[in-house]
Amino acid sequence: MIFLRLFWEYFKVGLFSIGGGMATIPFLYDLSDKTGWFTHAQLADMLAVSESTPGAIGVNMATYVGYTTAGPWGALIATIGLVAPSIIVILLVARVLQQFRHNRFVEAGFYGLRPASTGLIAAAGVTVFMIALMDVDRYAQTKALGDLFHWKACLLAAAVLIFSDWVKPTKTWHPIVFIGISAVAGVVFHFAGV
């Protein structure tokens, strides 16, 4: 029963991802490994679309992954699964708001949780890095170091990094602008080689 499975998997994502939309990504890579519902490359594409469309990234990702897995109903079920733990936890917390904020154990737990969540996102970033900027398969065939990286993509990533982090006027641009420019660069310079 794909819908039940989808709901349950997404319920777990909602329950264990802490710190916003990006925190759901490591769970989705894990889901991809476990189920084969979608590939790592598809996931990177879905992330890009989720970032460039209205709505919270985590919700957009849930809808997209759900759709990819089981069509429009899958989209709905995955999204409900994602938000169900939030609703339950927040409704419980709302009753004991002040105690919750200042509880020693809650604070200590989050002290450990936050860096862990960051570590998981960083690890997911490495996976995306290998898909987007490297070509391990081709390297395995040719053993030529020049074939290990997608050089055009590496150049683009370096440019995006510089302009989105250090250059004054572009630093404040919305991420969508960079995604748009990157898409155009990909088409103009035939990034996928087709």
Place this chain on the structure above:
Amino acid sequence: MKELWELFLAFAKLGVMTFGGGAAMLPMLQREILEKRHWATEEELMDYYAIGQCTPGVIAVNTATFIGQKRKGVIGGIVATAGMVFPSLVIITILAGIITNISSLGWVQNAFAGIRACVVVQIFNAVIRLGKKSIVDKRTLVIFLVVFLGSILTNLSPVWFVLAAAVAGILLKQWEVKRT
């Protein structure tokens, strides 16, 4: 009923206007919920937002549930959340259908190859931003590194890392209390 409908509409509007996730949502929340509708005070909003960041799930959804439940109880929480996710459901479902149909075209593949390079940088930026807030001393740095390497090198589900880190945080803090 009218109030529930208003809740749904207000959060659907927020869902459309929020680009790029929870962090982008705060200024919108302040304008829509605080200034225009007076559904919460500034302090309440900051509390909800702070708790929304450190409880499970997507920040935008957590904040919506909070404000909804404050207005109309449990039903209000659910209705506000439904409003928040409604635009995503519609927009993404339509887009996903279109993209699936054109994904075999050469220029689409080229475009996504370019976009993926950009996504690498954006995840990197997110890690830096979150790291500044979450890696505050040597111990949190160790937790970060252990989870980062553990997640790359093993096939363990992220769930285990999250649970272990929460326990580690509590033990470390307990130990600190005992020592002083």
